[in-house]
Amino acid sequence: xxxxxxxxxxxxxxxxxxxxxxxxxxxxxxxxxxxxxxxxxxxxxxxxxxxxxxxxxxxxxxxxxxxxxxxxxxxxxxxxxxxxxxxxxxxxxxxxxxxxxxxxxxxxxxxxxxxxxxxxxxxxxxxxxxxxxxxxxxxxxxxxxxxxxxxxxxxxxxxxxxxxxxxxxxxxxxxxxxxxxxxxx
Amino acid sequence: xxxxxxxxxxxxxxxxxxxxxxxxxxxxxxxxxxxxxxxxxxxxxxxxxxxxxxxxxxxxxxxxxxxxxxxxxxxxxxxxxxxxxxxxxxxxxxxxxxxxxxxxxxxxxxxxxxxxxxxxxxxxxxxxxxxxxxxxxxxxxxxxxxxxxxxxxxxxxxxxxxxxxxxxxxxxxxxxxxxxxxxxx
DNA sequence: CACAAAACTGACCGATCGGCCAGAGTCTGA
DNA sequence: TCAGACTCTGGCCGATCGGTCAGTTTTGTG
Numbered sequence: 001x002x003x004x005x006x007x008x009x010x011x012x013x014x015x016x017x018x019x020x021x022x023x024x025x026x027x028x029x030x031x032x033x034x035x036x037x038x039x040x041x042x043x044x045x046x047x048x049x050x051x052x053x054x055x056x057x058x059x060x061x062x063x064x065x066x067x068x069x070x071x072x073x074x075x076x077x078x079x080x081x082x083x084x085x086x087x088x089x090x091x092x093x094x095x096x097x098x099x100x101x102x103x104x105x106x107x108x109x110x111x112x113x114x115x116x117x118x119x120x121x122x123x124x125x126x127x128x129x130x131x132x133x134x135x136x137x138x139x140x141x142x143x144x145x146x147x148x149x150x151x152x153x154x155x156x157x158x159x160x161x162x163x164x165x166x167x168x169x170x171x172x173x174x175x176x177x178x179x180x181x182x183x184x185x
Numbered sequence: 186x187x188x189x190x191x192x193x194x195x196x197x198x199x200x201x202x203x204x205x206x207x208x209x210x211x212x213x214x215x216x217x218x219x220x221x222x223x224x225x226x227x228x229x230x231x232x233x234x235x236x237x238x239x240x241x242x243x244x245x246x247x248x249x250x251x252x253x254x255x256x257x258x259x260x261x262x263x264x265x266x267x268x269x270x271x272x273x274x275x276x277x278x279x280x281x282x283x284x285x286x287x288x289x290x291x292x293x294x295x296x297x298x299x300x301x302x303x304x305x306x307x308x309x310x311x312x313x314x315x316x317x318x319x320x321x322x323x324x325x326x327x328x329x330x331x332x333x334x335x336x337x338x339x340x341x342x343x344x345x346x347x348x349x350x351x352x353x354x355x356x357x358x359x360x361x362x363x364x365x366x367x368x369x370x
Numbered sequence: 371c372a373c374a375a376a377a378c379t380g381a382c383c384g385a386t387c388g389g390c391c392a393g394a395g396t397c398t399g400a
Numbered sequence: 401t402c403a404g405a406c407t408c409t410g411g412c413c414g415a416t417c418g419g420t421c422a423g424t425t426t427t428g429t430g
Contacts, residue, residue: 003377019288021206024417036418038378046418099284102335103204131345132353135332139357142335143328147320150287150327160316168317172324175360188407209387222390223408231388 004042006032012053016095020104051109057090061116080173095149140176144169189227191217197238201280205289236294242275246301265358273351280334325361329354
């Protein structure tokens with residue numbers, strides 16, 4: 001059982017760092033100190049390995065979306081906070097979906113990820129139609145997700161404590177997304 | 186000479202849509218109505234084909250950076266405007282660099298792209314050190330770049346005229362990046 | 371200890387990849 | 401007309417990929 005989890009985390013790290021297509025099962029096996037056939041014993045296929053890695057994050061995200069869709073209207077400030085918490089909780093998976101989602105949408109689990117992203121955008125577009133609003137949304141969520149994804153690559157994150165990142169992201173997102181209530185723009 | 190340019194634009198579209206690794210030379214040849222060997226006649230290798238596609242955008246970006254680095258201090262508002270213009274001008278290349286840069290940094294031209302991105306971040310970090318400022322920068326540029334990259338995937342852009350996109354992006358970026366001068370935050 | 375289930379492995383398969391090469395058309399200027 | 405450069409192609413190569421399978425080792429349990 002330990003190897004099973006090792007393989008998952010090793011594969012996650014490699015998929016995020018080098019890309020799904022560029023990461024061979026052989027390399028995952030080498031890093032785990034086992035054989036390629038052993039990897040395919042624990043995960044029936046490379047696609048299912050990816051699905052196993054990504055699905056939990058997608059489940060959480062879908063749950064949040066449905067809660068809001070069925071639970072009456074949308075309270076942006078509240079959603080933003082929970083959304084950021086989910087991104088931070090699954091912050092290792094975010095680069096995978098963000099950077100490689102478009103490339104891999106023939107893989108079922110990645111197609112599902114794209115679909116979920118689309119539902120989030122629709123959630124926000126209900127109330128806003130102007131180009132400025134649309135782009136503000138795109139920059140906000142794309143920016144947060146991409147920042148988490150590219151943080152270490154560009155040396156942006158470093159050793160910043162998570163709760164500091166959390167509060168800063170919330171501030172930025174509130175400025176961008178929550179309709180001006182207190183501050184004039 | 187026409188085929189040469191056709192191959193470049195076809196490859197660009199495919200690399201951006203399906204990913205560099207997932208796009209075979211055979212597929213590019215098929216879409217162009219020629220043979221794989223013919224592609225390799227025009228471009229010595231797949232990597233050089235990618236370099237040929239990406240390099241012009243990188244050249245422009247590097248030129249902008251050096252102008253600012255050597256031309257005394259940084260005037261953010263000015264830089265932001267020129268930066269957005271460059272992103273819009275090369276907006277087909279942006280998805281490639283943004284989404285696949287991390288994955289492909291063993292390819293020389295993509296490593297150069299990452300290096301250029303890093304220089305841009307340093308340009309902005311000179312004056313700002315707080316976590317909030319760092320993340321604000323990350324969200325701003327990551328968000329703009331990613332929005333351009335993922336626009337059509339999430340149905341965000343659609344048929345919005347470019348100059349409208351331009352002015353909206355400038356507004357958003359000025360809010361995020363230009364130190365509060367007129368508006369209090 | 372016995373024995374079945376689980377875990378694991380080496381060898382192999384077909385497919386596809388990027389790249390190479392000898393040669394065949396095609397075009398142009400002397 | 402002919403020589404030489406340019407353009408293009410089919411066929412081939414070695415490497416690597418994901419995946420299969422028969423069979424061995426390890427483990428847990430009565």
